[in-house]
Amino acid sequence: MNTPAASLESIPVRQIKGVSAPKEQELHAFGIYTAQDLLNYFPFRYEDYRLRSLTEVKDGEKITIQGVIRGLPMVARFGKGKARITAKTEIDGQLVTAVWFNRMFIKDQLQLGREITLTGKWDAHRMQITVVDSEFPDKGTAKTGTLQPVYSVGGGITQSWMRKTIRQALEQLGPLLQENLPEQLVRKYRLMPRQDAVFHIHHPDDPKDGQGARRRLVYEELFLFQLKLQAYRMMNRRKADGIVHRVDPEIIRQFAASLPFELTDAQKKVVNEILADMRQPFAMNRLLQGDVGAGKTVVAAIALLAAVKAGHQGALMVPTEILAEQHMRSLTRLYEVTGLQTALLTGSVSERKRRDLLAGLQMGLIDVLIGTHALIQDDVIFRSLGLVVTDEQHRFGVNQRSILRRKGPSPDVLTMTATPIPRTLAITAFGDMEVSTIKERPKGRIPIQTHWIKHSMMDRVFGFIRREADAGRQAYVICPLIEESEKLDVQNAIDQFVQLQQQFPDLKVGLLHGRMTTSEKDEIMKAFGDNEVQVLVATTVVEVGVDVPNATLMIIMDAERFGLSQLHQLRGRVGRGSHASFCILVADPKTETGRERMAVMQDTDDGFEVARRDLELRGPGDFFGTKQSGMPDFKLADMAADFAVLEVAREDAAELAAEGDFWTSDTYAGLRAMLAKDQIFQGEQLD
Known part of the structure; x- marks a missing residue:
């Protein structure tokens, strides 16, 4: 591979013939400053000017055809300054009417017997073409027979x-334009040379050339992106400044045996992956993803136990107080036999209790600290932080995650998400991480039945609530954020709350929304958990992150207002016990996307399939919210369409970065220069 010339990057776009100072300023608005920017400004589609026969054209299609003018042009005027010109033209032995609108300049050029090339929309019934572009071969043809970008x-x-x-x-x-891919990869995949690829992406001689150019450039884009991530990981491993967690495997086995349930095979697999990383001298950076209810918490508990038994402390950061309290209860229960000391730190902890807690943390009396973003305050100091676990990590900003990580010398990092991420997206958004996935469901879980109904069928919903309540079970009713106004949001929930109270005077109906105090929220959640409240009306301002096995009915009002992943998250709040559970989507979607979402929810309760469909509907940039995810802005590559290329590019990049030659040989000097330019060697965590 040649060293890429830096000259294209250093040549201002103004130096290209035909680019004036005003044009240069206009190009800047498109992010085009250099010659390289211009050549990398790829077309998003092509206009087809290849000649076709009338026999192969369907009605309404756009076509390019060639013929001879056989009739004098006729002009019809309509409206102020508007005109329609028609001329009979012989094409493939048939007389066709060619129509131009508001192009009076063409009239004098339409001479009898003159050859003409027409591009436009074909009307088979009228034998007419509405012309958008026309050329005369005797003047020299610029577009005919080509694909125009x-x-x-x-x-x-x-x-x-x-x-x-x-x-x-x-x-x-x-x-x-010099080659920037290793020669062995160009040969392996029979890729078009870079110079040819850039030329043909802008000017394909035929669709095959265009496809070959795109294939080459998409692979290049994904490979270079993955190489940055893989090189960073290699640098991180070379530093070997992580904590080596040495734990007796018997301790882990005894803890697993003490659990009131058996770990699934998928849980055992990811526990082994995590513990293997924790034993290494480099800092672990692993994503643990699994569907709602897949059992990620117990996996995190084992990892935290390993960190503590190796002589360090653990931290678990979650986005909401309700979730923090739930994890506190879960971990306290799981750690009963281990003697581990857990503590909860949220914004609601009193000042006195907080002081005592922070002193205990600094002295090492607290083994595992669970909390919200309160964990990243300056005065929160660990004696020896060995493992950081973040739950629903995409809910935190990049800075919040990195602050917590810096509270230890070089702690291992485990990030968890219950928003299943298609593997294609996971290895891109989290490309510098290892990815562990729990797909298997705990034994005994009954699949949730999902039904979509219209608002006019609310009587059936009330009947459903009555049936479940009479059987001693409970229901959630979720109201969406109708406008960006907490006031209106709360009012929406209050209206629903009042209606349900009137509908079920014998049942206890609870209300949960974001304007309530923490103690009010805790009180209502405890009442729901104890079945003192049978129907809980909640807004989405509050994370409904509570595990209530007796809740078997999830009703989501105006369900079309939610994204697919959010709908699936809400659905996962039921189906946690041994009873059959149901999710009712109440929606009258007016858009095709809204109807598709409802159909997907009815078709599958597999979170990974839901996530894949969500990616197709929304695109990768919106999957997490671009700002939080650090998703790259690719010029050609498409996450949904190019997933196979992405996986291959990642494997190739990992293999290359692991080779000693890559870091020393002149062959790869250009790639190393690219990494240096992107500050991969600065030692900063990629986030």
């Missing part, structure tokens, strides 16, 4: 100017 343009930048300027840049600077 279509760019995102605007302002003073037109399609024709952009096409002409990029072609000029290719002629002027094309030779500077």
Whole structure:
């Protein structure tokens, strides 16, 4: 592989022939500053100007055809300054009417017997083509027979100017486009050379050339991105400044045996992966993903136990107080036989209790600290933080996660999410992490039945609530955020609460929303957990992160207002006990996407399949929210469509980064220069 020339990056776009100072300023608005930026400004589709026969064209299709003018042009005027020109043209031995709108300049060029090429929409019934573009072969044809690139343009930048300027840049600077992929990979996948690929992506001679160029450039984009992540991981492992957690395996086996349930095979597998990482001299950085109710908490508990038994402390950070309290109860119960000391730190902890807690933490009297973002305050100091676990990590900002990580010398990091992420997205958004997945469900779990009904069928919903309540079970009713106003949101829940109280005077109906105090929320959640409340009306301002096995009915009002992953999360709040459970989506979606969401929810209760469909519907940028996820902005690659290429590129990048030659050989000097430019060698955590 040649060392990539830096010259394209250093050549201002103004130096390309035809780019004036005003045009240069307009190009800056598109993020185009250098010759390299211009050549990497790829078209998003192509206009097909290849000649076709009338016999192979369907009605309403856009076509390019060639013929001879057989009738004098006729002009019909309508409206102010508007005109319609028609001319009979012989094409494939048939007379066709060619129609131009508001192009009076064409009239004098439409001479009898003259050859003409027409591009436009074909009307088979009228034997008519509405012309959008026309050319005369006797003047020299520019577009006929080609695929023309279509760019995102605007302002003073037109399609024709952009096409002409990029072609000029290719002629002027094309030779500077040097290969940036290792020669063995170009050969292995029979990739088009880079110079050819950039030329053909802008000017494909035929669809095959365009496909070959895209294939090459998509692989290049994904490979270079993955190489950054893999190189960072190798650098991290080379530093070997992590904590080596040495734990007697018998301690882990005894703890697992003390649990009131048997670990699933999937849980055992990910526990082994995590413990293997914790024994290494480099800091672990692992993502644990699993569907709602898949048993991630007990896996985290084992990892935290290992850190403590190795002489260190653990921290578990979650996004809400309700979730923190739930984890506190769960871990306290699980650790009864171990003697581990757990503590809870949230914004609601009193000042006096907080002081005592922080003193105990600094002295090492607290083994595992559970809490919200209160954990990242400056005065929270650990004696020896060995493992950081973050739950629903995408709910925290990048800075919040890194602050907690810096509270130890180089702690192991385990991030958990109950939002199943398609593997394609996981290895991209979290490419510098190892990914562990729990797909198996705990034994005895009964699949949740999901039904979509319209608002007009609410009587059936009331009947469902009555049936479950009479059987001694409970229901959630979730109200959406109707507008970006907490007041309106609460009012929506209050209206539903009042209606249900009137509908079921003999049942206890509870209300939970974001404007309640923490103690009020705790009180209502405890009452629901103890079955003193049979129906809980809640807004989405509050994380309904409570495990109530007796709750068997989840009703989601105006369900079309939620994303697929959120709907699946809410559904996962039921189906946690031994009784059959149901999710009722009440929705009258007006859009195709809304209807598709409802259909997906009815089709599957597999969170990974839901996530895959969500990715297709929403695209990767919106899957987590781009700001939080650090998702790259690819020029050509598409996460949903190019998943197979992504996985191959990741394997190739990992293999290359693991080779000693990569770090020393002149062959890879260009790639190392790229990594240095992106500050991969600065030792900062990629987040």
